[in-house]
Amino acid sequence: MIGDGKAAQAYRAIEQMIVFQQLGPGSLVSESLLMERTGLGRTPVREALQQLARNRMVEIHPSKGVLIPPASVESQLRMLELRRVLEALAVRLAVERSTPDVRESMQQLIARLQSETFDLTTYADTIKETHELLVAGARNEYLADAIAPLQGLSRRFWFGRVEDDAAEIAAGSKLHVAILQAVLDGDADAAEKASLALNDYLVEFAYRTLRP
Known part of the structure; x- marks a missing residue:
């Protein structure tokens, strides 16, 4: 798991957006949008996304974006x-x-x-x-x-x-x-x-x- 630091901040912020459906199930978002929404740089956002993908909270599709999968x-x-x-x-x-x-x-x-x-x-x-x-x-x-x-x-x-x-x-x-x-x-x-x-x-x- 991500510990302290900017990557952890990005993880918490993006996870909260997913939990409260500010990023809706089935939506496709970009790293740049998440950088804007979190106020953090590309590296911590990318590290957070990699952990979120391992935790099945997002799916990363290179050249397409980040998919928020539905929860059945x-x-x-x-x-x-x-x-x-x-x-x-x-x-x-x-x-x-x-x-x-x-x-x-x-x-x-x-x-x-x-x-x-x-x-x-x-x-x-x-x-x-x-x-x-x-x-x-x-x-x-x-x-x-x-x-x-x-x-x-x-x-x-x-x-x-x-x-x-x-x-x-x-x-x-x-x-x-x-x-x-x-x-x-x-x-x-x-x-x-x-x-x-x-x-x-x-x-x-x-x-x-x-x-x-």
């Missing part, structure tokens, strides 16, 4: 099958390995999720931070590399299809709080159960988008 319910459900297993492992490892500073950040996130009023943008940032913190607690860089693209694709699907913002944010916040609290309590079984409950919610949400 079928692909979301297949992705969630893998995310389910990896996140269950991540939270169990986080129970065992989280450092004091990570645990303190988890406690702060719980307070935010329970007290703040979110719009979709601030909720997206907070949930991404929650995911990254849980993986950081697991202290396994290979797991981090495997799980980050799955979570990015999942966020893209969810934010692209959410209709009742307040209700879905409330449901998601409660589920993420349960995971974080179980990790802080040192209860690996409860953490895994809470992680699976979040995945069940995401699966049900995906099926719900098919209903008229």
Whole structure:
């Protein structure tokens, strides 16, 4: 994954444009447009695009442009099958390995999720931070590399299809709080159960988008 620096800034900016469909599914965009939209140069934008392509968020077509691929319910459900297993492992490892500073950040996130009023943008940032913190607690860089693209694709699907913002944010916040609290309590079984409950919610949400 891209660490700090301008490439990371470009990655975050372009990913957010994709998640919130400022770059619509099926659209073809140029590097120059992304440079203009991010305010960053060709090299960091190109590095970000290469990582986004590896994470299946974009498809790079030389001499044509960058394609934002559509996200189908079928692909979301297949992705969630893998995310389910990896996140269950991540939270169990986080129970065992989280450092004091990570645990303190988890406690702060719980307070935010329970007290703040979110719009979709601030909720997206907070949930991404929650995911990254849980993986950081697991202290396994290979797991981090495997799980980050799955979570990015999942966020893209969810934010692209959410209709009742307040209700879905409330449901998601409660589920993420349960995971974080179980990790802080040192209860690996409860953490895994809470992680699976979040995945069940995401699966049900995906099926719900098919209903008229």
